[in-house]
Amino acid sequence: MGPNGSGKSTLLQILSGFLSPGSGSALSFYRHDKLIEDAERHQVVALAAPYLELIEELTLLEFLNYHFTFKNSILPIKDMLQVVGLEAHANKYIRQFSSGMKQRVKLMQCIFSDTPVVLLDEPCTNLDQDGVQLYQRMIQEYTTNRLVIVASNDPQEYGFCKLQLRMQHLNDVPKNILSK
Numbered sequence: 001m002g003p004n005g006s007g008k009s010t011l012l013q014i015l016s017g018f019l020s021p022g023s024g025s026a027l028s029f030y031r032h033d034k035l036i037e038d039a040e041r042h043q044v045v046a047l048a049a050p051y052l053e054l055i056e057e058l059t060l061l062e063f064l065n066y067h068f069t070f071k072n073s074i075l076p077i078k079d080m081l082q083v084v085g086l087e088a089h090a091n092k093y094i095r096q097f098s099s100g101m102k103q104r105v106k107l108m109q110c111i112f113s114d115t116p117v118v119l120l121d122e123p124c125t126n127l128d129q130d131g132v133q134l135y136q137r138m139i140q141e142y143t144t145n146r147l148v149i150v151a152s153n154d155p156q157e158y159g160f161c162k163l164q165l166r167m168q169h170l171n172d173v174p175k176n177i178l179s180k
Contacts, residue, residue, distance in 0.1 A: 001153055002167030008151035009049065011167070012119045015149070017041040031116070042070065048110035049121035054102055056095035060086060063094055064109065072114040074142060080112050084134060099126035104134070111138050118143055121151045132156055 002008055013019040015027060017038055029036040029044055036044055055063055064077050073080070081087040084104045094102065103126045110118060124132050139148065139160055150158040158164070 001151075001158070001164060003153075003169060006167040006169055008167055009051070009121050012047065012049065012121050012149065012151050015117075016045050016047040016119050018047070029117070044115050045117045045119060046071065046110040046113040046115040047119040047121070048106040048123055049119075050103070050106075050125040051121075052106060054094050054105055056093065059091050059093055060097075060105065061090040063105070067109045068113075073112050074114045075112050080108050083138070084108050100128055100131055103127055104131060107135060107138060111142050116146055118146055118148045119151075120148065120157070122154075122157065123150065123152070124154060124157050136160075 010019065014021050029041060031044060055066070058066065060081070061077070064080065068077070075083070078087070081090055084107070086101065086104060086108075089097070089101065094105065097105070103124075107120075107123060110120065124135055127135060136156070148161070150161060152158050
């Protein structure tokens with residue numbers, strides 16, 4: 001949590017491997033005491049964010065089949081479509097989807113990827129109330145025993161989180177903390 005520009009999205013992008021830190025180092029990921037190399041991080045991390053683009057020239061079914069060639073899924077695609085209420089749109093081009101439907105697709109490809117880490121940046125962006133309730137059900141039903149990190153200022157997006165990290169602009173940090 002934190003004000004706009006405090007680095008929430010940047011932190012998630014660094015954790016996901018989409019960005020490299022400007023200085024220092026990011027977290028290392030291990031599975032069964034074996035270091036996961038940066039090039040393989042996509043196998044353990046899934047990210048949904050408003051700034052990530054979908055391949056709009058593909059139908060929803062084509063997109064999901066493509067996505068799940070890179071990651072294992074926790075459900076068959078037909079079941080995913082049913083959970084998010086998009087089964088009637090499986091053969092429709094993504095470019096024809098509303099912004100809320102596109103957000104459901106982003107959440108679907110992220111939450112239904114079989115990864116131990118789920119990163120969600122403002123996950124309810126463009127969702128109506130039904131979409132927000134769907135998101136909350138998906139979190140409850142499909143993220144058990146997974147690390148879920150949410151970047152948001154909206155309690156309906158992170159209300160289930162047990163720990164909260166409040167970020168702030170560097171200019172707002174007391175000077176004596178910066179020298180430590």
